[in-house]
Amino acid sequence: MRLILAALASFLMLEARGQAGVVKGRVTDSLGRPLQGVTVLLNVLNEALPRSYGLTSINGEFAIRWAELGVGGILQLEFRHIAFGTEKVLLDSSAFERKEPFQIIMRPLVTNLKEIVIIREPPVTIRSDTISFQAGHFRKEDVRKLDDLLMRIPGFTSDDNGRLSFNGRKVGKVLIEGDDLAGDSYTLLTRNLDARWVDKVEVVDNFNENRLRRGVENSDKVGVNIRIAPDKKLKPSATIEGGSSPDGRYQGEMSGLLIQAKSNWIGFANTNNVARDPSGNVGFYHKREGGFVASENEEDLELPSVLETGAILFPGVGDQYTNDNRDQGLALMNSWRQGSAFKMNMLAGASKRNLQREVRSEFTTRVTGMDEWTTLNEIKSSYRNRDLLLCLSAIYDRGGAYLSGFRFAFRSAQHQDRFKNLASGGVSDSLIEQIRNTGRALSFGWDQTLKSKGKVWQLRVHWSASSGSQDFTSRSARYQGYFALDSSYNMGSNLYRLGRKTGRAEFNVAGKSLRLRYEAAIVGQILKAAHSSDMRITSYWQAGNDFKKEVQSDPDLIDVRALVKGSLPIRKKTELALQAIMGMQNLRHVDFRHQGYLVYDASVMMSHRFSMTSRLRIAFRQERSFDEFGQLHPGGMLSGNAVILNGINFGGPGESSAMDISFHRNDLQRQRSFSLSGAINYHHVGYTSDTELSPELAIQGQALSSGNYSAHAAVSAEFFVAELKGRTGSFFFVSHSGNATTLNMLTGRAESGIISLSAWWNTGFKSPLNLELRGYLGTSRARWGGGPVNNNYFRRWTAKLKASSERGLYSALVWNIQRLSPQRDFHGLDIYASANLGRGVKATLTGVNLLNQKRLADRNIRPFTVTVSELFLVNRYVMLSFLVPLPGEKKSK
């Protein structure tokens, strides 16, 4: 019919091209009464968008002006009113010349108008110091966990360990409905919580977990509060996911949640053999929180660092190049309120992790002016750990000026590494090593806060004890040392024990006077350590070369420091903050010699807050301290894989200077973000812990470095392109570092630099097909002691083709291409397809590494050696899994 109409019109009617004028007329109902408020549209036939429009007056009259259109087509007038049927009039060539106005009669129509309710809130709301994001706006089909959801929200970034930042500032805590369930181990939540349970994500600026200190302390952290969807509250919710593949791969996962007025519960359980992030693996996550490494939070549950140094190959978070892997984890979090003042939190977890790994490495070893050889290694290793964690805390808070808290934590860990190395070349032909580490740590904390006359007084007492042991055995056939110390058969063993106790007390007062925020504190702590090592090395090639050594020491450190801190707003949005810490540290060395050191830590920081999401920060810090106590070991003592635990023999505290500048701007309305950051660090004297030597030489081995510096700069920008309906961004990074290392009387300078650029583009078309492209280009250069230069070029491309339908079908095809010079490529192909089967049940088909290729991992330079390693990806598998929510979701009306 439309075609016939159009054909007739083409003879009779007006072409839009080159015409202009006014069309006038009057609209009445069938009784001749004028109709007001009728929308009069001037359309080109078959076009949805009107070229001009107007409304009828109280007399029902209209006058539509039509300017030059310049577009071909047939014109028509359309009359629309909510209570009348639509009338259309095709315009002929005389329409603009006729003096008689058009007379339009509209027929009444009983309009069937649906009563509609659209529940939607603005995606972003900023209120005071809180930015609230509607989760539904950012939750796409491929968002599975909270972590995925947060990464879709502009401003959030995550490091390799899952630690979050928002607009360049660290996230201190992730709370659930205002409850701190996971403490510092918040990656337990972010990596496991089902994103579908989340209603809102609130980002709280200037976050302080101590309510009373919020007004007097300017913390440089943000807090994230997760609001759970209303329909998931007050009743238990759970999801169960399970799947398997024909070749014996499996994964199972269970998450549960119960949010009530007086108690909240969250639990996760996971088992898999596909190298998926092990949910509930408390030890794994807690370790990444700072339990092993230097931490900002003094009350972290530290385990002896010997566990870390003993590991041969560290599995990285998100690394999926394991050959086989079995993980089981369980975590339970709970908060419970009694009355209006008392609240108790519990975090408990257990995990078991088995990791098998195969590495093929090519070592080129060069000793300046002495020797050079290349070794091909095939390494098979297995890593096994068992972790147990229990944290309890109680808070008494009546909402007034007094707060009291108590914290207890216990952690136990067992790690075992087995290492088998088959090599040809200079180092060894066969080496089997085994390290067993066990560690236990216990800590208590007591915290009292009182606010009086605008001042906040705080007393914190903390005590912790940890112990660890390491049993190391090695056996090598035809061992050849670095300096021609050969043996045909070597056996070594080392039993190492470490105990450490820390007591710490802090008295702190903070307040605000006029505009000045100030804080003063006295901190005292005692650190005691005890080491014992029983080492034996037997060489069967050199007769009688049977070496034994026992080492014992118990150094301690008494540390007293005073802290003064102040911050002053110098303009409306600019703040200047100063901090000075001075103190004395008395170290009792391994030879019972006492020595006192003056230590200090001074910093100045200027920050300017343009808006809630735009900030400039410039900071300088000068430090002289002896904080590496945890790294101190008696000289010559070995740990694990012949790594020297050194550092006890240095002459004084380390000194360092650091300067950093950062600018972040995140325009949430226009969806644009920009950030710039740069830092320079200078360590006058430091000690390396990355020195690997043969056991026989370790007795003399010490690595001292000086003139350490590092500098880096990063620029990133991301914005939404409305025309392309896509989000695009880029990240540029450049760094350089250098230090002079003295090792066994050989001195050399190490220099390394990295430049990289990555860019991405995600389309957001309404079409079912969308594309996500990501590219990375990088180059690194490293050199030691005038030796060989190690140049690497990296190229990485990822193309993801996504298809979705309104019926809940979603599929993605991911193509990864990596190239690491010289000419080593990796092509990976993954598929993902999911379908909603109704009532929240979801079926997923996952295909990983369908081309089953190896992945090139790393090429690095160390003193003496250049290493190129190949790591194997997870072998190809295709898995079908189902996700079932409990209770099942109701069908939407």
Added chain:
Amino acid sequence: MKSIISVLVLNMIAALQLNAQQFLDIEYLVRFNDQFDRGRSDRLHNGFLMLRGQKSRYYTIPRESFSPATENDIVIMPDTGNQVFIDQALGILLAEELDLKGRSFYVSDSLYPMRWKIHQEEKWIDSLRCFKATCLFRGRDYIAWYAPDIPLPAGPWKMGGLPGLIVDLQDVDGNLLIRLVRMSGRNGASNGEVLLMPEPRYSVTEHFAERRKFMQRLSDNARTTATGDCAGCQQQSRIEFYMWEKIW
């Protein structure tokens, strides 16, 4: 888009019958930045548009209370704000204003004085096919999405005059965002309900002139001659005046 909108279509079978005397209740969700042009502090409001034949009334009720940025913030904020009465038959628009004592009065304004530019962009909001329109109105750029399938030239606040109901409205700086939440109606009977139009105090031109005079007085008062040793010194306090409708 579908994923961000949870849709409940109610009363699908018992559809609403409308005649020439339409009686529609339209509810919007309003996010307004109280610190517009200065900073950021959003608040959510519920916006209600009552269409009663040729007359309409729009008003907002805040969902959350105002939190002053400093102790010097003086808040004059009625529970019901941004009231706008429109009489299509008479072609008048009356908008509520507040004086410094918090007393409300009405200013008569032109009906839909903004000049819309219709764009080709379209998007679906729930089941409504919407088109984009933009305008510059009293110093601010607005983007509106209107639904031609609901041929009502109405919208929130003073906005309207488009060939369809305004479903979504925002200013380009993100200070104001208004979104349709609910639309319901009754059959032609008015149930005796009468929408009374208030009496205007000024026309909008006069109102803006009064505001400018007031600002000038305020500025003059802020310039004082200092007393004491410095007989000839003058001090001038800086006054910043922010208005949503920029009148200068």
